[in-house]
Amino acid sequence: MILDVDTGVDDACALILACLHPELDLRAVTCVGGNAPLPDVxxxxxxxxxxxxxxxIPVAAGASHPLLERPVDARHVHGDDGMADLGWPEPTIGVDARHAIDLLRETIDGAHAEGDPVTLVPLAPMTNIALLARMYPDSFERIGRIVFMGGGAMVSNATAAAEFNVFHDPEATAVVLDASADHDVPVTMYGLDVFYEPRITLADADELAALDERGPGALGAGLMRFMSRHFDSDSATIGDAGAVALLVDPEAVRTERLPVRVELSGTWTRGRTIVDTRDWSGDMDHDPHGLAQAQVDVALEIDGPRIARLWLDTIRKASR
Known part of the structure; x- marks a missing residue:
């Protein structure tokens, strides 16, 4: 598995799960500007x-800006440092010298050569993935599966129409969806319709905090407490971690294969994922747009408590 992240409180939750769950093999992490500027990510x-x-695990820096637009960030949600302003010491490990696109290409090609195609999990604006698709289409074709956090069939957040990751770089998402259709790479969209439902309570956070002083328990607790305060709630979502959890427990999420497009030019709807839920079994020739090329497994329902337990249990077991 490769994670592409803009870490981010919820990306951090996803990284914790990807690092610690015994069924997951995290081979590389690539970074893109999004929730925070690239150096902070x-x-x-x-x-x-x-x-x-x-x-x-190698970590490489990638795109700092979207393909076309000026960058925006979400530090008003995630804190000035992008990750809950916890005041943790600077990391003692360094970033990989390779550009994220090269780390993606080499990791994907290596996994393919071993006969074990990699699952790519973008949890951020898909600028890096779009660049991979355009620069190295042969490598893109070797991806086993893409599970991305982004979009929504019925729910939005960055604007009244769009989810943040897609809104940040709509062209990138469109490029990736088109490339996935061209190269027969299966895609699952874990969007806002399910994103908010796996939640951790403040009581859960207190339990995590008691597990260690500078480990995943303390980190997870700090992240959840920050988000609970920010939204004046007694619980917080683990967000992106649900997309990683889907790989461990797919039965906890109901998906439906649907045509998906990205709105690129609407004045008020730019960045919206157009999830076509119509019945296409009949004659739809009257629709001038026709059927979207990208057929995506869209997450529509989730057992939120089950996913939250998986995340908590993973940290508990790793901290024993």
Whole structure:
């Protein structure tokens, strides 16, 4: 598995799960500007890996800007440093010298040569993945599966129409969806329809905090407490971690294969994922747009408590 991240509180939750769950093999992490500027994303990512004791996993920096637009960030949600302003020490491990696109290409090609195609999990704006698709289409074709956090069939957050990751770089998402259709790479969309449902309570956070002082328990507790305060709630979502959990427990999520497009030019709807839920079994020739090329397994329902337990149990077991 490869994670592409813009770490981010919820990306940090996903990294914790990817590092610690015994059924997951995290081979590389690539970083992109998004929730925070790229240097902060890289630092936050290295901090999480060090807290989890997985300093051997290569981390590479990628795109700092979207393909076309000026960058925006979400530090108003994730804190000034992008990861809950916890005041953790600077990581002692360094970033890989390779560009993220090269780390992606080499890891994908290596896994393919071993007969074990990699699962790519973008949890951020898909700028890096779009660049991979355009620069190295042969490598893109060797991806076993893409599970991305982004979009939504019925729910939005960055604007009234769009989810943040897609809104940040809609062209990149469109490139990746088109390339996945061209190269027969299966895609699952873990979007806002399910994103908020796996939640950790403040009581859960207190339990995590007691597990260690500078490990995944303390980190997870700090992240959840920060988000609970930010939203004035007694619980917080683990967000992106649900997309990783789907790989471990797919039965906890109901998906439906649906045509998906990205709106690129709407004045008020730019960045919206157009999830076509119509019945296409009949004559749809009257629709001038026709059927979207990309057929995506869209997550529509989730057992939130089950996914939250998986995340908590993974940290508990790793901290014993």
């Amino acid at each position: 890289v630092r936050n990512t290295l901090t999480v890996l060090e807290a989890c004791g997985h300093t051997e």
